[in-house]
Amino acid sequence: MPTDAKAVWELLLAALTDADPMLRANLPNCSPASLTRGTLRIRHPENDLLDTLRNIATLKARLLTATGYPLDVSFEAGPAVVHQEDLLPPPASKPVAQPKPAVPTASPGLGAAKAVPPAPSAPPVPLLLSKEDFVNDPAIREALEIFKGQIVEIRAPGA
Helix, strand or coil, X not given: CCCCHHHHHHHHHHHCCCCCHHHHXXXXXXXXXXXXXXXXXXXXXXXXXXXXXXXXXXXXXXXXXXXXXXXXXXXXXXXXXXXXXXXXXXXXXXXXXXXXXXXXCCECCCECCCCCCCCCCCCCCCCCCCHHHHHCCHHHHHHHHHXXXXXXXXXXXXX
């Protein structure tokens, strides 16, 4: 059974096919965290949606093909570091002087300065498409098919 996470990672990346477009696009942003007890831990950026049952099954199949061993896969969110030895030391941080906020001064004859109220927030932007146009939009349909999703309507209580 393989024990080198970096070598298994390289085999996994090479084993991905054109049938795995999402994995081929996102795995280069990830890195192998460890390979222990037959489980390859993959570190991925926090916003990636790789930790799905389908992706895990695909990765397990690709690992079996590439290594000949049935390896498990697990994910952990964190910064992706491909090769620890390739990292440069972090630059020395210099303290940055923060500008002091301007404090209005009172003129002797005018009294204290008035505080300016914050600007009101902008109203929400209305949806430019009708509900039917949105549901029938080809890009929306494709995304729903890819992610096996559905559109639901959520209403506030009493609305």
